Amino acid sequence: MSELAGWNHTYSGKVRDLYVPEGASGLDDADAVLVVASDRVSAFDHVLEPGIPGKGELLTTLSLWWFDRIDVPNHLLPDHALAGDRVVERIPAEVSGRAMLVKPLDMFPIECVVRGYLTGSGWAEYREAQSVCGIPLPAGLENGDRLPEPIYTPAWKAPLGQHDExxxxxxxVELVGADVAEELRRLSLHVYERGSAIAEARGVIIADTKFEFGADRSTGEITLADEVLTSDSSRYWDAEAYAAGTTPEARMASFDKQIVRDWLAANWDKTGTPPALPADIVERTAARYRELLERLSRP
Incomplete structure (x- = not known):
């Protein structure tokens, strides 16, 4: 966490640090928020050591790339301003490349999860009940299979240190009202489907992802916030490996932190403090994050 001239630190999540302008007492009365992505990496609701070098800049770059291509309102503010005839950068140089300037929103306490493929916790539930988050699915699906259509499986966003549910x-509907709940579902499915089409054209599959939304404080408009379609918030697979793969492991060649999840699941019983990540796991994860950005942004 950096000390930034003109900004006061107000909150830290698992990966991001939030700052408000000097003079604001907090997020409630700030007219802008600086969202700084760190190199921290989390899995199973724990922040792990060490971080992934360059991860904060890669995540920010990827989010900005997607915000430019997603046709729904988002929280970005201009990161420069005119002072007379000079252009003034509004993001401090110390965090340039890994920070976004955004408008504060009244955030909804919902993680808007969309799943296009059967994997992870969804696969575990399917084996037990032929459903995912209580949504019935056809019989005969295998780990890694594409679902007949994407499904929306929301979660309650727990405070830091607690488990999302x-x-x-x-x-x-009970938490945010029927109209907002319907719009969150519609927007989430729309963004996932648009993102999936863009990614698939570049040889990449988005297996699942999660979004966060808030209400614009002036207009009430539901607005896409936080990160979007990053390697931290999504499962990305190599489409060519998926098509050729004969096992789930071969099909799900990932461009995200699945390498970290797999190593941790094999080397930690989820009690106490997680072990430190080995250097090769850190290096492989960083390389996959970089490769994803290169693939997606290639002309």
Whole structure:
């Protein structure tokens, strides 16, 4: 966490640090928020050591790339301003490349998860109940299979240190009201489907992802916030490996932190403090993050 002239640190999540302009007492009365992505990496609701070098800049670059291509309102503010005839950068040089300037929103306490493929915790539940987050699915699916259509499986966004909790759509109605719940589902499916089409044209599959939204404080408009379609918030697979793969492991050649999850699952019983990540796991994860950005942004 950096000391930034003109900005006060107000909150740290698992990966991001938030700053408000000097003079604001906090997020409630700030007219802008600086969102700084660190190199921290989390898995199973724990922040791990060491971080992934360059990860903060890669995540920020990828989010900005996607925000430019997603046709829904987002929280970005201009990161420069005119002072007379001079252009003034509004993002401090110390965090340039890994920070976004955004407008504060009234955030909804919902993680808007969309799944296009059967994997992870969804696969575990499917084997037990032929459903994912209570949504019935056809029989005969295998780990890594594409779902007949993407499904929306929201979660309650828990405070730092607590576990996020899968919830029903009906529960989201109770939390945010019917109209907002319906719009969150519609927007989430729309962004996922648009992102998936763009990614697939570049040889990459988005297996699942999660979004966060908030209400614009002036207009009430539901607005896409936080990160979007990054390697931290999404499972990315190599489309060519997926098509040729004969096992789930071969099909799910990932461009995300699955390398970290797999190593941790094999080397930690989820009690106490997680072990430090080996250097080769850190290096492989960083390389996959870089390769994803290169693939997506290639002309």
């Amino acid at each position: 899968n919830i029903s759509f009906e529960r989201t």
